Amino acid sequence: MLNERSLSVSQECAECPIRHRAVCARCESDELERLEEIKYYRKFEAGQTVIWSGDRMDFVGSVVSGIATLTQTMEDGRTQMVGLLLPSDFVGRPGRSNAAYDVVATTDLVMCCFRKSPFEELMRQTPHIAQRLLEMTLDELDAAREWMLVLGRKTAREKIASLLSIIARRDASINMTTAHGNIVFDLPLTREAMADYLGLTLETVSRQISALRKDGVIELEGKRHVTVPDMSRLLEEAGDDADGGVFA
Amino acid sequence: MLNERSLSVSQECAECPIRHRAVCARCESDELERLEEIKYYRKFEAGQTVIWSGDRMDFVGSVVSGIATLTQTMEDGRTQMVGLLLPSDFVGRPGRSNAAYDVVATTDLVMCCFRKSPFEELMRQTPHIAQRLLEMTLDELDAAREWMLVLGRKTAREKIASLLSIIARRDASINMTTAHGNIVFDLPLTREAMADYLGLTLETVSRQISALRKDGVIELEGKRHVTVPDMSRLLEEAGDDADGGVFA
DNA sequence: CGGTAATTTGAAGAATGTCAAATCAGGTGG
DNA sequence: CCACCTGATTTGACATTCTTCAAATTACCG
Structure with a gap:
């Protein structure tokens, strides 16, 4: 194999x-x-x-x-x-x-x-x-x-926001792909892999990503390229403290 | 404090x-x-x-x-x-x-x-x-x-069965409190603590424990003292392989 | 024997899953 | 370069599980 x-x-x-x-x-x-x-x-x-x-x-x-x-x-x-x-x-x-x-x-x-x-x-x-x-x-x-x-206590929306935060944070520590304050990165996972990460179905993942986009928390180009206009907003959606860390 | x-x-x-x-x-x-x-x-x-x-x-x-x-x-x-x-x-x-x-x-x-x-x-x-x-x-x-x-993919019933299995296993490695093949132990956790362990509410924990008792998977004396007549049955309910381990 | 905390039970509601179908995206062969 | 094919993703309608809120019951302790 x-x-x-x-x-x-x-x-x-x-x-x-x-x-x-x-x-x-x-x-x-x-x-x-x-x-x-x-x-x-x-x-x-x-x-x-x-x-x-x-x-x-x-x-x-x-x-x-x-x-x-x-x-x-x-x-x-x-x-x-x-x-x-x-x-x-x-x-x-x-x-x-x-x-x-x-x-x-x-x-x-x-x-x-x-x-x-x-x-x-x-x-x-x-x-x-x-x-x-x-x-x-x-x-x-x-x-x-x-x-x-995340798995035990967060809602589907919070789970997605948490995952995006984690990827953004890890990505930033390597690439720091941030144009004028925006955080920008590519999702390295399919919807199904995200679902397996978060204990959700892929349909729920898709719906919550759409909802976060509609609410302006994230922007999408294609299915994988993500822009976060306001990181503290995303952290808030994740149910975490909206302060501290790399993106103060 | x-x-x-x-x-x-x-x-x-x-x-x-x-x-x-x-x-x-x-x-x-x-x-x-x-x-x-x-x-x-x-x-x-x-x-x-x-x-x-x-x-x-x-x-x-x-x-x-x-x-x-x-x-x-x-x-x-x-x-x-x-x-x-x-x-x-x-x-x-x-x-x-x-x-x-x-x-x-x-x-x-x-x-x-x-x-x-x-x-x-x-x-x-x-x-x-x-x-x-x-x-x-x-x-x-x-x-x-x-x-x-357990947190991400198991149902409430499976979560409870999993927790009971874990406690039984850990207990056995210390006390081995088994009278004629039965596994017997005391729950060291309140229903609320079990809920916090499993990402459930305490009501759901209570209901699922009652259901497992009704179905003969476990027996209860008082609220805390548990008897497991058939460990492989419990493991099955937990969604794990019903073989191997300490209780073969 | 009360009093308090833990637990159980009930009824209704909300969140998420399931199944099915439509849409989109990228790559391929013509 | 374009039509097509395949897999990924989105969307819709409905079912199910679990939570929420409320109340009753039980167990334990002084």
């Missing part, structure tokens, strides 16, 4: 776009050299499954570019997204041999992979990797808990 | 009931001695708030006995539980100075606390603590993701 092509070019960690944010962020140059020995790149096309829940997983790795999702599926087919993986995010769990979730590339995706057992060995020896992984895992746990509030 | 009483008796780590499961599980005896120097016990009564979200938090610690909850609250009062803390669970985040969630004791509670900055210093020096904390955080993240599926 994994018919990705190997990259012919090998890349230097020093020039890596996620060098200072990924699991290797804290590594010294000698530690980086050892990581470089066990790393390899893998490329996936949009729509491809990186790994199926339950499958043996002999690597861990970082998203270098593109977006992937982590999802759980019930026997009857209901699915819930439980993670949205952006560049620098970590995939896999050291010490676990089988994947716990489906990982799917939603855009073209490049991953920097490490063979699992050498990586685990390296973790034992270099505290910087484990330290950084702990930090990242704690951040993910906080994000998961924020998400739980 | 924190009118807990200090414990007059200091306890030995060696005899601690959570010695082999808490954040200190991997520590050697010399490491334990250093932890012992910075630890102190705190006791809370049922209903007391351990810490408010946003408050300065100058300690981290472990639940020794009793149960606490982690909750988020929106401005208009809607609340969502995001963590259920049982004995050996860790409270607080190294490197963070203010609490991100409300922590409330739902039963009488004993915590083993460490002053934060000495603990952080110790973490830097002894990899065993950080290693164990990473492991525990990864487990919590998995639990949070399971919970996200």
Whole structure:
């Protein structure tokens, strides 16, 4: 199932776009050299499954570019997204041999992979990797808990506004695509993927996006390109405090 | 607000009931001695708030006995539980100075606390603590993701069945209170707390519990004492695979 | 034996899901 | 370059689930 092509070019960690944010962020140059020995790149096309829940997983790795999702599926087919993986995010769990979730590339995706057992060995020896992984895992746990509030207590409209805020915020921390105060970004998810993220149906997602557009909270060009004229308004719609953060 | 009483008796780590499961599980005896120097016990009564979200938090610690909850609250009062803390669970985040969630004791509670900055210093020096904390955080993240599926995709009945399964499982790993194949346990949560856990109203919780009782999935003595005659039936009602696990 | 909080139950309403059909967008082959 | 095809998205009508508000009941505590 994994018919990705190997990259012919090998890349230097020093020039890596996620060098200072990924699991290797804290590594010294000698530690980086050892990581470089066990790393390899893998490329996936949009729509491809990186790994199926339950499958043996002999690597861990970082998203270098593109977006992937982590999802759980019930026997009857209901699915819930439980993670949205952006560049620098970590995939896999050291010490676990089988994947716990489906990982799917939603855009073209490049991953920097490490063979699992050498990586685990390296973790034992270099505290910087484990330290950084702990930090990242704690951040993910906080994000998961924020998400739980969204899933459990917010209305459909608030859920959509929350998701848009999150994407805008994450996007801004990378691209800062803001023309004269406006926040502008592309939705990296289909309506169905948004529904799986938010615990809604795709029809409800569509209706609420239309409603937010009609009420002037967002503007749309095509189905995916979003402009937010007033970020604090969006945050208000999300049910969050309308102050603080990147967009004061 | 924190009118807990200090414990007059200091306890030995060696005899601690959570010695082999808490954040200190991997520590050697010399490491334990250093932890012992910075630890102190705190006791809370049922209903007391351990810490408010946003408050300065100058300690981290472990639940020794009793149960606490982690909750988020929106401005208009809607609340969502995001963590259920049982004995050996860790409270607080190294490197963070203010609490991100409300922590409330739902039963009488004993915590083993460490002053934060000495603990952080110790973490830097002894990899065993950080290693164990990473492991525990990864487990919590998995639990949070399971919970996200419950919140996002399960029906009210499935949510209740899921919660009962989780409590039964956690209880069993400690007490194994099973008379002739039956699983028996006490609900440590009020209907309202269950509602906050599951993203429901307390009325819906009450109705679904009654329905499960009527259908013979569970039996109740009083409001809190639960008997599960057939665990696989309960798991089926939860929408999970009805096999595997502790109760095969 | 009251009093209070927790829980249950009922009736009605609102939000979201379901099913079906129409529309739109992008890519393809002619 | 255009008509067509396919999948994504939107829209509509209706069904269902869950919440809301209100009141009755139960359990526990002093």
